[in-house]
Amino acid sequence: MDALIAPVRDFLGPAWLPIWTLVKIVALVVPLILGVAYLTLVERKVIGYMQVRIGPNRVGPFGLLQPFADVFKLIFKEIVVPTGANRYLFFIAPILAIGPAVAAWAVVPLTDTLVIADVNAGLLYLLAMTSMGVYGIILAGWASNSKYAFLGALRSAAQIVSYELAMGFALVAVLMCASSLNLREIVLGQEGGAAYWYVWPLLPMFVVYIVSGIAETNRHPFDLAEGESEIVAGFHVEYSGVSFAVFFLAEYMNMILIATLASVLFLGGWLSPFPILNDVLIGGFAPFGDGLLWLGAKVAFVLFIFLWVRATFPRYRYDQVMRLGWKVFIPLTLVWIVFIGTMMQTRFAPLFH
Amino acid sequence: MDRLDYVSMMCNEHAYCLAIERLAGVEVPIRAQYIRVMFDEITRILNHLLWLGCHALDVGGMTVFLYAFREREDLFDMYEAVSGARMHAAYYRPGGVYRDLPDRMPQYRAQHTRNARTLAQMNENRQGSLLDFIEDFARRFPGYVDDYETLLTDNRIWKQRTVGIGVVSPERAMALGFTGAMLRGSGVPWDLRKKQPYEVYDRMDFDIPVGVNGDCYDRYLVRMEEMRQSNRIIRQCIDWLRANPGPVITASHKVAPPSREAMKTNMEELIHHFKLFTEGIHVPPGEAYAAIEHPKGEFGVYAISDGANKPYRIKLRAPDFAHLAALDEMSRGHMIADVVAIIGTQDIVFGSIDR
Numbered sequence: 110m111d112a113l114i115a116p117v118r119d120f121l122g123p124a125w126l127p128i129w130t131l132v133k134i135v136a137l138v139v140p141l142i143l144g145v146a147y148l149t150l151v152e153r154k155v156i157g158y159m160q161v162r163i164g165p166n167r168v169g170p171f172g173l174l175q176p177f178a179d180v181f182k183l184i185f186k187e188i189v190v191p192t193g194a195n196r197y198l199f200f201i202a203p204i205l206a207i208g209p210a211v212a213a214w215a216v217v218p219l220t221d222t223l224v225i226a227d228v229n230a231g232l233l234y235l236l237a238m239t240s241m242g243v244y245g246i247i248l249a250g251w252a253s254n255s256k257y258a259f260l261g262a263l264r265s266a267a268q269i270v271s272y273e274l275a276m277g278f279a280l281v282a283v284l285m286c287a288s289s290l291n292l293r294e295i296v297l298g299q300e301g302g303a304a305y306w307y308v309w310p311l312l313p314m315f316v317v318y319i320v321s322g323i324a325e326t327n328r329h330p331f332d333l334a335e336g337e338s339e340i341v342a343g344f345h346v347e348y349s350g351v352s353f354a355v356f357f358l359a360e361y362m363n364m365i366l367i368a369t370l371a372s373v374l375f376l377g378g379w380l381s382p383f384p385i386l387n388d389v390l391i392g393g394f395a396p397f398g399d400g401l402l403w404l405g406a407k408v409a410f411v412l413f414i415f416l417w418v419r420a421t422f423p424r425y426r427y428d429q430v431m432r433l434g435w436k437v438f439i440p441l442t443l444v445w446i447v448f449i450g451t452m453m454q455t456r457f458a459p460l461f462h
Numbered sequence: 463m464d465r466l467d468y469v470s471m472m473c474n475e476h477a478y479c480l481a482i483e484r485l486a487g488v489e490v491p492i493r494a495q496y497i498r499v500m501f502d503e504i505t506r507i508l509n510h511l512l513w514l515g516c517h518a519l520d521v522g523g524m525t526v527f528l529y530a531f532r533e534r535e536d537l538f539d540m541y542e543a544v545s546g547a548r549m550h551a552a553y554y555r556p557g558g559v560y561r562d563l564p565d566r567m568p569q570y571r572a573q574h575t576r577n578a579r580t581l582a583q584m585n586e587n588r589q590g591s592l593l594d595f596i597e598d599f600a601r602r603f604p605g606y607v608d609d610y611e612t613l614l615t616d617n618r619i620w621k622q623r624t625v626g627i628g629v630v631s632p633e634r635a636m637a638l639g640f641t642g643a644m645l646r647g648s649g650v651p652w653d654l655r656k657k658q659p660y661e662v663y664d665r666m667d668f669d670i671p672v673g674v675n676g677d678c679y680d681r682y683l684v685r686m687e688e689m690r691q692s693n694r695i696i697r698q699c700i701d702w703l704r705a706n707p708g709p710v711i712t713a714s715h716k717v718a719p720p721s722r723e724a725m726k727t728n729m730e731e732l733i734h735h736f737k738l739f740t741e742g743i744h745v746p747p748g749e750a751y752a753a754i755e756h757p758k759g760e761f762g763v764y765a766i767s768d769g770a771n772k773p774y775r776i777k778l779r780a781p782d783f784a785h786l787a788a789l790d791e792m793s794r795g796h797m798i799a800d801v802v803a804i805i806g807t808q809d810i811v812f813g814s815i816d817r
Contacts, residue, residue: 156524160529161528161532162528329524330522330619340798420524422619423522423523424523425622426623426797426800427797
């Protein structure tokens with residue numbers, strides 16, 4: 110690989126770094142968008158089977174081309190801008206929603222070496238980026254000049270801000286265990302098999318993180334921002350065609366991001382749960398080592414939980430969501446952080462590292 | 463009549479037929495009465511399943527809706543087997559029911575999307591008569607209700623959304639003209655099937671569930687239990703109907719048409735047939751009110767006849783009209799999301815409100 114790259118690098122000189130970074134970004138974003146496309150299909154299939162239906166099966170074998178059909182439909186739809194909408198903000202809102210959702214991926218390590226930016230303050234960067242997404246939603250709701258959209262945006266903003274806190278505290282617990290903000294080092298801190306994963310000492314934090322993640326991405330049962338029986342479709346009622354697709358993409362990309370982060374922070378990222386079996390079973394076959402496979406499996410598992418929850422539960426009421434966030438999760442996380450901090454001063458400290 | 467409350471079709475027909483029968487003084491054969499009771503209860507399950515699905519969907523639970531529709535499919539097949547129509551059956555006629563229960567259940571036919579095994583599976587419980595099919599359903603149904611209850615009854619979110627929402631005191635419920643599950647949910651044990659038994663309900667063994675707090679959750683529990691009780695009544699009807707064959711519509715050809723065979727061989731029957739299908743039934747002058755325990759509450763038909771072949775006046779008393787009128791009072795002090803739950807619990811169908 111290096112032998113191939115070296116002459117190009119010498120030829121391009123100072124232009125090399127931006128170009129190489131762009132290549133890496135494309136190499137990450139394209140599979141990611143494909144992943145989003147197929148996540149929608151998987152979602153419809155999984156929920157379909159849970160609801161004794163078949164799900165999409167018309168386009169291509171087993172409905173495998175369905176995502177493309179959806180994308181083409183959305184691309185060819187007219188984008189209607191409501192009268193009285195703020196045109197500029199109306200179009201900038203979806204971009205603001207998807208931008209941070211993609212940008213956050215820069216620091217997520219897919220394997221030990223496969224990461225765009227190995228930043229030391231990775232976790233901080235992630236928190237910053239994920240909280241930016243809410244601007245897109247607020248602006249979408251405001252710029253649409255529609256009551257439903259506005260209500261949806263307000264609900265969504267309050268919800269995301271509240272759950273950001275619980276989520277942040279859950280991450281603080283992880284960073285206490287790992288003594289690092291660098292995501293790669295956090296994963297390496299969990300080396301040694303499934304027993305060393307942070308999910309065990311931080312089990313309540315893991316649950317809080319997953320639930321807050323569902324709430325952050327406005328997924329069922331916290332999808333008050335788009336609760337169709339109450340406020341039609343929430344902040345994106347007025348969006349159609351590609352502008353809607355971009356919101357959709359952002360939501361699903363956030364979902365995958367939350368699931369990946371859950372795997373990286375709590376489930377040992379690319380590390381195998383059984384390092385001894387690892388080389389024997391799949392070591393020789395995977396193109397980037399076996400890390401990607403393990404990470405993929407863990408992400409798929411967390412995503413499946415998201416879908417499962419969506420198929421099972423009724424929707425929370427707005428004040429109940431707030432109560433859960435402020436009165437249950439935040440105290441719980443705070444207590445657990447203090448608990449961990451105390452335990453780290455005792456002889457049980459190794460259990461938490 | 464079917465199109466009024468288009469999710470409990472046969473019950474609408476029932477009240478209308480009862481009113482005409484009372485005016486005209488027609489005797490309904492006992493077998494027809496049993497068939498009517500059985501299909502009233504099938505209709506009640508049909509209605510409650512739609513209510514359950516839509517209520518859960520409004521509150522956000524998607525899956526129950528699809529589960530409920532799976533069972534509704536079987537119930538529609540019963541409608542279809544007996545009347546030829548899946549929804550707007552027109553099966554109850556003044557003087558009885560249109561036809562006796564069929565001996566053969568209609569079956570799925572082969573299609574290029576179904577292989578032989580799927581086909582055999584789909585037709586498995588359709589091999590016998592309609593009664594066999596209904597019996598098979600009645601055997602399976604309590605398990606299905608358990609499924610729905612697993613998803614909802616003890617679910618924390620479901621309880622948070624329904625307990626203490628839309629509370630109606632028994633006094634207010636009566637003052638607002640509530641009937642059916644809305645009234646029973648508030649703790650008033652009022653059910654026309656028990657209080658003013660019509661048809662053969664006095665021979666049936668069933669219980670009337672009542673709520674305690676009068677909130678959405680109690681009404682949910684009441685309706686779930688009603689489905690189980692309906693299932694019980696259906697089973698009793700099946701046993702009786704198996705043992706007792708007989709006519710299903712009155713022999714009086716002033717209200718019921720003669721058989722096709724008799725019509726084609728007998729002059730008098732031919733005249734009856736002609737008169738009945740050109741002119742209709744002549745109902746003696748007078749007025750009558752007939753009410754039944756519709757799945758949603760008391761559905762009443764008040765008919766005035768001046769002796770002509772058309773009613774002089776018909777007034778329909780739809781239960782959900784009174785329930786919708788109480789929406790304002792029930793949702794006072796609640797949130798928008800609760801209004802959705804309250805509309806769900808009222809079990810409203812606009813076909814019968816804006817009739």
